[in-house]
Amino acid sequence: MxxxxxxxxxxxxxxxxxxxxxxxxRERMRSALLRSMGDTMKxxxxxxxxxxxxxxxxxxxxxxxxxxxxxxxxxxxxxxxxxxxxxxxxxxxxxxxxxxxxxxxxxxxxxxxxxxxxxxxxxxxxxxxxxxxxxxxxxxxxxxxxxxxxxxxxxxxxxxxxxxxxxxxxxxxxxVAETPPERPQGLRHGDVGYVSLWLPDVERAVHFYGGVLTWQFAPGSGPQGRQVVGLPTQRIGLWGGRQHRTMFVCFKVDDVHETVERVRGAGGEAAEPEQEPYGLISMCTDDQGFAFAVFQPPAETTEAPASSAPTGPADGDSIDSPANGEVAYLTIEVPDSQRARTFFGAVLGWEFAPGRVPDGWFVQNGGGEVFPPTGLHGGHDQPTVVPVYAVRDLTTAVNRVRKSGGSATDPEPQPYGLSSQCTDDQGSRFYLTQL
The missing domain is CATH 3.10.180.10 (2,3-Dihydroxybiphenyl 1,2-Dioxygenase, domain 1)
Incomplete structure (x- = not known):
């Protein structure tokens, strides 16, 4: 047998x-190997x-x-x-x-x-x-x-x-590579004039970011506010008492009253503009619950106030590469990117180019980048803005994050430079990139 x-x-x-x-x-393996650990940075x-x-x-x-x-x-x-x-x-x-x-x-x-x-x-x-x-x-x-x-x-x-x-x-x-046109001095309509980091405990944030980014602070307009001082081109603040950890963004506009009507017409909410030392400002929310502000500077821009939330925008600064501790990139995470693109296209005149991750988009403003460079990413439970901070020495900054109670991935080369994905000691997400 x-x-x-x-x-x-x-x-x-x-x-x-x-x-x-x-x-x-082969293609699936290649895509998996090239896929970034976090989708926020495209x-x-x-x-x-x-x-x-x-x-x-x-x-x-x-x-x-x-x-x-x-x-x-x-x-x-x-x-x-x-x-x-x-x-x-x-x-x-x-x-x-x-x-x-x-x-x-x-x-x-x-x-x-x-x-x-x-x-x-x-x-x-x-x-x-x-x-x-x-x-x-x-x-x-x-x-x-x-x-x-x-x-x-x-x-x-x-x-x-x-x-x-x-x-x-x-x-x-x-x-042939096209030479990009020189960006005009100052902020344009749709640019970011001010950002404020929202988190639960402002004192812990002062200790953490002072140690990691060497930020220095001035008092704010209230006990929960702090203003970062000494940055050459950007206005950044802190605001405590917020459980949703995000970066609040204030956009410069040419006509705040017209922009308020556009926000409402696009399905969002906008408060009546209020006069502040730096101009007219309106607190807004888009049609997906994303909170932001728009402001119109006066004809002759005055100095930004010491601090407030979300006040502090300035219009007359020159636009250069970010300095150490300044914002190099912002990612606006939203539930539905199509709705967000439609909304901000109508409100701020933004245009969008495909990004490097699924449902990721680069924000364009009048044919160029928004200042600071900004992206949009869909598919998230709630709107959140995740910043990328520029540092001179990424290895040193990563060690400072870890010593201060946060977490940070080891520096990795990316198309835009060395980068690390981080979380502060209160759970706020951010990235660091080496200048």
Whole structure:
């Protein structure tokens, strides 16, 4: 009688994995490894890809191989599982490259659909913009592409041409870097004029942030208020007695009365403007419960008051890179990012660009960044503003956080520099980034 377990003694012979499975697994592992530990700072996601007015739809002679090759050579990302026909051919597949979608399918000669190799060569070029054309072209050639034109400089940018292994012609370019226009002096409509850190115990906050960021303080307008003094370009305060730990934000506007009407028209609430030494101010709440303020400085801006909550904005400061202890970035966390974008687009005229994490958005103001740079992130239980503070020596600052009773991750390199995710001794979240 044949031993039924004999088959188990047969040596295992490795086989090549299915290319689609291998490409999908490789991309998922790559995304997981590049994903940041915290979604607040937008660090590692490609721009949001979507269908454009014109979308390439390629016919290839090897759908599985093409999907794998475009992921490895052109930094493509899987959008969904491909549609597999009964005969095994790929009927439809979608990849994202940068902010756009690339569709492809196998050849279907019975419908007159053939790839460029079967028709004698390409009949069109696909124009692809990338951050580093030399790297992309070199990698594509190493993975089997034909170099049709070496990379070189042109008036419109640095450009090279390849023919991929499936016969399609790609013109790959890195455009000429545009010199951003100089930002005008002072705050613009929609910029942040003042921030106040809200937390339960103001005295503990004075001890913690004085030790970590070397902040110095002046008395506020009440027992719960403190004003940070000595910062060159920003107005920052503390306000105690608040259980919801967040950073309160006050936006500069050109016309506070008009802005109040916009807040109300967009579904939010706004108090009647009140006159303060630094201008007219209105306390507001958006349609998702996010509290903020708007202020209109007087024609001749006076000195900011010593402290208040949330008072203290100034309009005449020059806009430079953040100094040690100043805010380098703000992330506004909201439940619904679409509602927030609609609201603040109507109220402050903000525009939004896709960020580096899912449902993350960079805030733009008149074609440039809001001051200080600000992001929006959806999917949170309640609105919270999380700051990023600039420091000269991140390692020293991280040690100070830990010695002062807070927590801090070890410094890690990010596209914008070294960064650490922190929590103070009262549970307030923030980040540190090295100047």
């Amino acid at each position: 044949t031993d039924p377990l004999e088959a188990l003694r047969t040596p295992l012979v490795p086989v090549d994995p299915d290319p689609i499975f291998a490409a999908r697994l 660090t590692s996601m490609t721009p949001e890809a979507r269908l454009r007015s014109l979308t390439p739809y390629l016919c290839v002679d090897d759908g599985r191989g093409a999907l794998d090759w475009y992921v490895r050579a052109l930094d493509a990302h899987w959008q969904d599982e491909p549609v597999i026909m009964e005969d095994g051919r790929i009927g439809h597949a979608e990849l994202s490259i940068g902010d756009s979608i690339l569709m492809l399918a196998d050849e279907f000669p019975e419908h007159g659909l053939l790839g460029p190799k079967a028709r004698g060569g390409p009949s069109q070029s696909i124009y692809l913009t990338v951050p580093d054309v030399d790297r992309v072209v070199s990698r594509a050639v190493a993975l089997g592409a034909e170099l049709a034109r070496p990379v070189q400089d042109y008036p419109y940018g640095r450009n090279g041409v390849i023919n991929d292994p499936f016969g399609h012609r790609w013109m790959i370019t890195t455009p």
